[in-house]
Amino acid sequence: MKKYIAIVLVTVSMISCKSKAVAVQNNDTKEVVVKEDKKAIDKHYDNKLDFSTLYIKASAKYADEKQSQNVTAEIKIEKDKQILVSVRFLGITMAKALITPTAVSYYEKINSTYYEGDFTSLSKWLGTELDYSKVQNLLVGEALDDLRKGKYTQTIVENLFKLEDQKEANIKKSFFLDADKYLLQKEEISQPSENRMLEILYSDSKVFNQGTLPTSIEINAIQPKGKTNINLNYNNISFNEELSFPYSVPSGYKKVIIK
DSSP, X not given: OHHHHHHHTTTHHHHTTOXXXXXXXXXXXXXXXXXXXXXXXXXXXXXXXXXXXXXXXXEEEEEESSOEEEEEEEEEEETTTEEEEEEEETTEEEEEEXXXXXXXXXXXXXXXXXXXXXXXXXXXXXXXXXXXXXXXXHHHXXXXXXXXXXXXXXXXXXXXXXXXXXXXXXXXXXXXXXXXTOOEEEEEEEEGGGTEEEEEEEEEEEEETTEEEEEXXXXXXXXXXXXXXXXXXXXXXXXXXXXXXXXXXXXXXEEOOXX
């Protein structure tokens, strides 16, 4: 079912939904000197987590206009190498995904289907450019895009630094950093012509020896087919343990072909 695929890819498919954005009042906005944006960006990356592996056990809730589902998610990350996500309902594994820089594989139990491919075909299917870094960044509270490679106008909105990139005519991107530690608080991606918008919210962060990690992620998405919401709450977190990444498709499952 779509909800398990969405959660198992840790809302990767939600990136394609270009979710609903929060409206901002103009009277709460004031301009900041544009050349200062590099300072904010550099300070954002001063928060970069230093780890080799990361283990997360989370509670997850998926909701759209027709249904909602509460599940648990186990997330294992070997930094810059692989991510394994297992989604369980009442202790039963309903979906599983293995994501590497070159490949994406997942299976889901309800329809007994699986997918094996790369980010090129998956990006076409989802309708947005996708790669390993974006998935990892979303999970650890780092901006989806590498802010050091872009040019942004900067304003202050509701006491947050807003970095706005509008170099692509059809896609608008905004990243919001707090004014204290420059941690990512929110990011918005929209395609007005397609009526697609995405909002990712971070809250309740926790400080570890390896750095600061958000413990609550909310994704709100809107597209022509309707609205979707996913909430992830990190309950157990550990760093630099020796982790295994077992993944195999159960026998008898049907392969999903993406054209």
